[in-house]
Amino acid sequence: xxxxxxxxxxxxxxxxxxVAAPFVDCPNDVIRRLLDLPRTxxxxxxxPRATTPAAGRGSGEFLREADFELPILRALxxxxxxxxxxxxxxxIEADLGPRLSESDREPMKxxxxxxxxxxxxxRRRLLAAGRLxxxxxxxxxxxxxxxxERLRRLEAEAGPDLQQEEEPRPQAGEGRQGDQPEREE
Numbered sequence: 001x002x003x004x005x006x007x008x009x010x011x012x013x014x015x016x017x018x019v020a021a022p023f024v025d026c027p028n029d030v031i032r033r034l035l036d037l038p039r040t041x042x043x044x045x046x047x048p049r050a051t052t053p054a055a056g057r058g059s060g061e062f063l064r065e066a067d068f069e070l071p072i073l074r075a076l077x078x079x080x081x082x083x084x085x086x087x088x089x090x091x092i093e094a095d096l097g098p099r100l101s102e103s104d105r106e107p108m109k110x111x112x113x114x115x116x117x118x119x120x121x122x123r124r125r126l127l128a129a130g131r132l133x134x135x136x137x138x139x140x141x142x143x144x145x146x147x148x149e150r151l152r153r154l155e156a157e158a159g160p161d162l163q164q165e166e167e168p169r170p171q172a173g174e175g176r177q178g179d180q181p182e183r184e185e
Contacts (some may be wrong), residue, residue: 062104063096063115068122070158071095073131073143073151082142085120092119 008016008027016030025033032039075091076083083091093100096115104115123141126132131147143151 061101062118063099063101065118065122065125067096067099068092068115068119069126069131070151070154072119072122072126072141073147073154076132076141076143077148077151081148082136082140085139085141088141089116089119 013027016027019034020027020030029039031037071092072088074095075088078091079087093115100115104113104118106114108114108117123132126147127134129146131144131150133142133144136142
């Protein structure tokens with residue numbers, strides 16, 4: 001039977017969790033039991049998570065690993081195709097900063113912020129997919145031809161509103177060339 005996705009508010013989900021058998025029931029199992037429907041042998045995959053700004057996510061939600069792909073590819077392309085991990089991380093933080101939740105920024109046991117760890121896992125997936133090069137010098141992330149092509153496709157799909165600007169945004173107090181500071185009168 002094909003699965004359909006529904007939205008359940010936090011209160012209803014909490015109530016389902018209270019009657020669920022830990023590590024056994026998924027929400028679908030609980031609902032089927034409450035409605036006296038026979039249990040199916042099929043396990044449903046979790047619903048895909050929407051990519052939303054941090055303000056729209058609960059405090060315990062993380063940015064998806066897939067959300068790091070475009071910033072990683074952009075960072076490498078903007079540095080000539082390869083860069084050190086710290087340089088890439090700095091660029092990712094600049095790109096994703098407003099979308100990182102408190103949970104993303106929580107330190108892990110090793111002291112590293114969780115989002116940095118997730119970015120590293122995304123790097124591994126990019127290596128496995130051939131979008132980054134194997135064999136680069138230790139600590140250096142390097143874009144492959146396939147990765148450069150993937151970046152072009154992602155930016156074309158993102159449209160002009162989500163594409164990275166060609167020139168950096170001015171910092172507070174700075175203007176672009178030709179801009180005049182506002183005067184108070």
